[in-house]
Amino acid sequence: MAATIALAGGFGCGGEPKKPAPFTALTVTRAFVVLPAGESPAALYATITNGTAVADTLVAVELAGARAMLHGPMPDMAMLDALPVAPGATERLGPGGRHGMVTGFTGHARGDSLAVTFRFTRVGAVVVKARVIGYADVDTAAPPVR
């Protein structure tokens, strides 16, 4: 199965994509990496929308020079091996819910943007631009998962 590479414009590069993603696409939007506090890991948030008629599964998130893991929500925040995305469903990686934990995230500043690869079992790699924000920005950039 050929991997599909979709470039969905990240929030940091002029906001939402200029052209709405076709309904038949699997898209990743509103991707953010939150600068770590002290020596702690960084957080990664994003919105994944499966506009296709086929289920898919997020199995990895990759950033250059850093390591990302998927974690579940409170209370135990256990590591996740995969995140299924049903046909037509939207899954958020957001504060208080499932989220990405990024270790080794150094050399970046608030306002930077960087490429993040979301790897799915069916469509393959979806590469987006993620904006680097601070924790005080999370409230507006990535509202809590309630």
Next chain:
Amino acid sequence: MIRCPARARRATVILATFLAACARDDSRGVGGPAVTLPTPYPRPSFTLTGTDGQPFDFQARTRGKLTFVLFGYTHCPDVCPVHVANIAAAMRVLTFEERARTTLVFITTDPDRDSLPVLRSWLASFDSTFVGLRGPVEDVTRLAASLQVAAAMFGARNPDGSYEVGHGAQVIVWQPDDTARVIYPFGVRQAEWAEAMPRLVGRTPTLIQRITGKS
């Protein structure tokens, strides 16, 4: 040493049960998404170690202050830093005098990784005046239970050797009268904190604010 309220010692229940027993209620005037405690907590007496390495007598050092208390750990990339950052941002609505009567106390549930310098550095990235406390896991667990906060749950090791520490995510708020009447669950927005902050600190509302009901 931790001295827990007798009532709380008798009532160590899991967080879900506790929250189910509470009702969102603005009747006490603090507003926002606060959850009213069925029975208010007096300001507790306990001593843990501050980031300066000295004993920190919580009751004596915070008496009369608006005090936000939460349990957490600095390796948490999500709930803990978001909570602390939002409270720090909302504190900007306070006057200089009100801010001097307000503090945040962060109690680590992960003393193995949260050394005092790590705790200090982490808190300083939000607000250098925030207080970090550390103590033996058993003491912190007992304190959390006395305040009906879910105890720390240490997760399995990740491939890189790191691990997660689940814990109750609520913020307990002691007002200047040394009584906690409400807790705030995770998910409170900065604007909601900012709206509640003047009332929590005991600011006297103006006539217009009393009429409109807004801070």
